[in-house]
Amino acid sequence: MxxxxxxxxxxxxxxxxxxxxxxxxxxxxxKDQQRARFLPLADETAPIRIRASRLGRYEIYALFVLAVAGLALSAGVLIFALTRG
Amino acid sequence: MSNAMATSPEKHLTARGFCITSACWMAVATFMGLLGAIELVAPDLTENLGWIVFGRVRPIHVNLVLFGFVTPGLLSAAYYFVPKLLRTRLYSEKLGLVTVITWNLALVAGVATLAAGLSQGREYAELIWPIDMAIVIAFGLIFFNLIMTVKQRNEPLLYVSVWYVLAAALLTGVTFALGNVVWQPDSGALVGIPDAILLWFYGHNIFGLLLTPLSAAVAYYVIPRACRAPLYSHTLSLLGFWSLIVIYTHVGTHHLLQVPVPTWLKVVAIVDSIAMVIPVMAFLINIWYTARGKLGEVHADVGAKFVFTGTIMYFFVSIQGSMMALPQVQRVTHFNNWVVAHAHIGVLGFAGMIALGGLYYVLPRMTGKPLYSRFLADLQYWLVLIGISGFAIVLTIVGLIQGNAWLNGETVYRVLPEIHIYYITRASLGVMIFCGALIGLFNIAKTLLAPSGENA
CATH class of the missing domain: 1.20.5 (Single alpha-helices involved in coiled-coils or other helix-helix interfaces)
Known part of the structure; x- marks a missing residue:
């Protein structure tokens, strides 16, 4: 039931x-739908801009290598599968 | 709200909590997806490892993507912008933190129990009763916190994003309890066909009444701000909201067209699936007209870029969804990988992209610090975009092969060698998305944890 x-x-x-x-x-x-259109635009504050650190750049390079490795792995698997599969 | 509260800087602890929740669980969820994809290529890979066999990995992946990655990502943005739009503060940050902790405990328990084989065996409703109740309570806490924030608002008008967030919390809390049949703790199910009807009512509403409204809310907030332009039409957005509530709740039975459910219910589901073009186009026309001539501004903000891409994915997945509800189309596309492609475009391409966009948009604003690395965010964008586009292409091809083969009476085991190469491609694309999740986790954690003054 x-x-x-x-x-x-x-x-x-x-x-x-x-x-x-x-x-x-x-x-x-x-009502007042014209004003409602502008509601998200109120209270906009710009984020703070701060200088870069040297260590941070190295970390980014390392992660970039990781991403490239991921892409290369994807390509490698594809090529292997297409040629040997 | 006391004077002390009114003058002290906001810390947005709840939004931060859901932000790191989303980033962490995205990494785990995409790993589980990758593991499952690899197991489809090499089924013996995890032989004798009962807790990570495909039958357990798959529900862990699905539940973590839905409730670990996408929903908390969207909630993080919502907890930031709802008080902003109402020109007040969140009713209770403490209650918000309790919600974040409850949510994460439920997720940890969900992974542990599913890996241990404790499952109620219903798609999207696998979690056992105590975890179901924890999630229902979490949705109750979210709704209570937000409705009390609405009550103490200084802005009389409710912007459409507020409508969407409140509806998502309320409707999903109730639908989740109903869909998981919480009054039957042992089975979490009804018996026979009624259970299938109820399950797919719930299953499709997880997308339609949770991910879609939360994603729409984020898009309606982020795009006008990124473009520095008012919303094209608030009236149209409210039309989209109410039509979504009326229409989307009826479409679940289009998953059961091959099942002996009442014909009138199938007809309702098909008609409303087609009628979904009304709320979908109301939303998309509004967002795209708001951004008309301002794509440079959208591209300049990485959060807005994610969100706008998500709206394009929404167009494709919605048109596809309406089409797939037609019985003649479904003869080929149902019960195969076409549906898996469709689900990935919807959950990752649409809601997932918008969740990431919402996170990247609010993160610098709620921390008062710039994003740790715009480059890494862009890299994640391309990894996820290429990954999801590849998924869509590969799995759609596989679905068509499977659908046509079975329609022509071909046996399953003869089709498997034909689709093997596509499964390999899918797994390799999964590597990209997993790498994107790791990069995102690192970027978000560094932004959240960096003291003021530090930057990359």
């Missing part, structure tokens, strides 16, 4: 959705 669970869920979901929509309608959430 599974219908009671489904019907309960559907009923709760519908009730919550309608209640929220009704609240939004009466709360003015669908």
């Amino acid at each position: 599974y219908y009671p669970y489904f019907i309960t869920y559907m009923g709760i979901g519908l009730a919550i959705s309608l209640a929220v929509f009704y609240w939004a309608l009466n709360n003015g959430q669908f």
Whole structure:
């Protein structure tokens, strides 16, 4: 007997959705849509810029080698499979 | 909010917690995916190692990608921008940290139990009851923290991103409990066809009511800011939101067109799968028109670049999804690797890319420090992009081979040699994505842990 669970869920979901929509309608959430377009643009602050360290560069080189190795491995596996497979 | 709180600098501890959670679990999740892909090439590789056989590695990979990497990545960005959009602070950072800890404990327990063979055996709902309950509680905490933040807001209008985040937390908490049948702790399942219907209602809603709304929320926040332009239309975004809520909840049964479920339910699922073009295009038109003529700004910000790429992937995966719901198409594309390609484009190409973009966009802003290395972020972008594009191509080819072979009555074992080379290619592409995850983890950890004044 599974219908009671489904019907309960559907009923709760519908009730919550309608209640929220009704609240939004009466709360003015669908008005002033022009101002809403600009909301994400408020409070923009630029991140701090700081100089590079020598050690950091070496770490990046090492990771770059790791990435190239990953690419080379991918290419190697492909070539091997195509020629011997 | 007290005066002391109002004047003290924000630390965004919850956003940071979910950020490092996402980066760490992405590395583990992609490794598990790579291991699974290798096992498909060499099935004897992990012989006698019961805890990492394919049947256990695969659910670990899927659950970690969904709940370890993508969802926490999107939540990290959401915990940063929801208070910003409401011109207030997060209701409780302590509660947020409790949520992060609960979430991670659930993930650790999930990996341990799945590796030990403790599974409820239902796709996307494999986790056992105590872990299910921990996840439901975590979603409850997220919703409570965010709704209380809404309650104390100083901005009367709710921007569309806030709508999406709140809906994702509430709907997923309820749907997760229902889909995992938490009132039946032993089995976590109903019996027979009703269980299949319920499972796919839940399974597709993990994408439709969790990853999609959270990704849309991040995109609606990041793209206008990166372009320094207002959203093209907030009204259109609300139309997209409400149509998503109405339409997406019905599509799950398109996974069961070959199953004896009621025909009316199949028809509803197919019709609404096609109708998904409404919320999808409402979202994409809005984002793309906002960025129109400003692609230079998008490219200049690595976070926005990830997010914008994710929206392109969303276009492809949505068109593909609507098409795949048609019974005539599904005769060839279902029950084979075409669906695996589709899932990867959706979860990694769309939601995963946007999660990474959200992380890279908010990370410098919540730490007050620049990203440790823009180069490494770009490198990760290309590794993931090439990897996911390759996945899409290779697995789609495999799916078509399998689908046509089986449609023509060919036996499974005769098809396997034909697709072997594609499985090798897929595993090699997995190496790229795993390397990308490691690079991302390093970059994010260095940015989070570096004291102010240090930089690469």
